[in-house]
Amino acid sequence: NIKNPAAQSTRAIYQLQVRCRIALSGTPVMNNTFDLYSQLEFLLPGMFGSKEFFKREYADAIDRDRNEEKIVTLQKLTAPFILRRTKEQVAKDLPEKTESVLWCNMGMAQKEMYEGIKENIKSNLFLNIKTEGIGKSKLAVLQGIMKLKQVCSSPLLLPGEEQTTGHSVKTDMLLEELANLGNHKVLVFSQFTKMLNLLAETFIKKGISYYQLDGSTPPKKRAAMVADFQEPGNTTNVFLISLMAGNTGLTLTAADYVFLFDPWWNNAVQQQAIDRTHRIGQTKNVFAYKMICKGTIEEKIIQLQQQKKELSEHLIGDNEGFVKQLSKEDVEFLFS
The missing domain is CATH 3.40.50.10810 (Tandem AAA-ATPase domain)
Incomplete structure (x- = not known):
């Protein structure tokens, strides 16, 4: 605080x-x-x-x-x-947690939209870097990354005039995964509240019951939804959660599957989200999936995170600002 x-x-x-x-x-x-x-x-x-x-x-x-x-x-x-004191030291009897990447391959229409927007961002961004320098272009870099991440999640996140398709491969993949999981309870995190709303609309059409929590959820309603979700015998198996509103202060050990719909570049934030369910009181193995669109900026962010991980582990064990430490070469790699 x-x-x-x-x-x-x-x-x-x-x-x-x-x-x-x-x-x-x-x-x-x-x-x-x-x-x-x-x-x-x-x-x-x-x-x-x-x-x-x-x-x-x-x-x-x-x-x-x-x-x-x-x-x-x-x-x-x-x-x-x-x-x-880490959780591993304190709660040695916690069940295993498995983290993996769920690769998503865009269809032709979504891929074409992605590539068109990427080329537009790239030409403007590198002109900006050439005239202003990398230091003064960080906001433009951030905006470019966010826009491409939105296309990966769903083209419907962009303004109507920029949409050439409404198809989202990640939404299709998530629906497929939920169908295969049966009665397992699932947390779905997104950094975009609008994405949660789009998923909610899809769930209503498909007859999937869910809870939804974001920054606008009143504290009393938040507590009630968490209590209901945790209740044995409760049949609402999906909890849609805003990454920033729900990454701390929640215990949701009824769930054993976590999907990070649009993974954040700060690993500490992602781990906090996954640990809503992997905490004291959990009796089942936990499976967490980062949904990544193959051949996009999302895959490149993961590669950069691996390169920079040694710095993030030194001080106390969390990740520093990802965008702030990007070099010109890093930006060229991200938008290549």
Whole structure:
């Protein structure tokens, strides 16, 4: 709750007069190294300098420059004050969790739409990078990635004038998987609320009962749906969940299958989503699938994540901002 040092809640908490301070977090580093600053400044006021100093000396050096010496230095400074216990250490009797990729091959119409939009984004983006530089083009890169991810999920996520087809291979694949799973309970995560709405419409047509949770779901309704889903004998087997609204604070151990409809580039966020069901109380093996369109930017993001994984494991064990650390060569690879 205090990752943003400029937030009013953070500034208020800094003013507490206390003898002992403890900060509790499942993901102290979610987006980038600077996420640590607010927590450390609360715990040990002044020890890590000003915001500007910490950003320059550690956050930028680690996230932007990938300076391994700075990673080691910051790790040594913070290690005496961090007690880290992973789920694997605490809940050794948890059933096995299996994660794999569910490859989706676009049909001709969806593929043609994807390639046309990619070429348009690519020409504009590299002109932008040439005139403004990679640093000032990160927002354009992010927008380009998001648009192509939307086409992969469903062309219906784009404005009507850009749609040349409405066919979504991922929707077809998900329906096929749900039909094969029978009475198993399933969580389906998407970062796009509109995608959840599209899936909901499809489910209604197919006679599939479901629950849906996103950022607009009131807390009482959220709690009621979770309780119903968890109830033994409940026959609604599918829970559609917004990635950001539902990646923490939910226990859904009735489910043993998880589908990440449009995987996020931050591995910590994805793991939190999967762990809604793989947590204490789970008695069944858990199977999690990342739905990836073959030969698209989604596949390239996975490849880049693997290349950059060594950095993300060093500090505390979570992923730093994916887009912020992309080089010009990385961007060329993503849109190639």
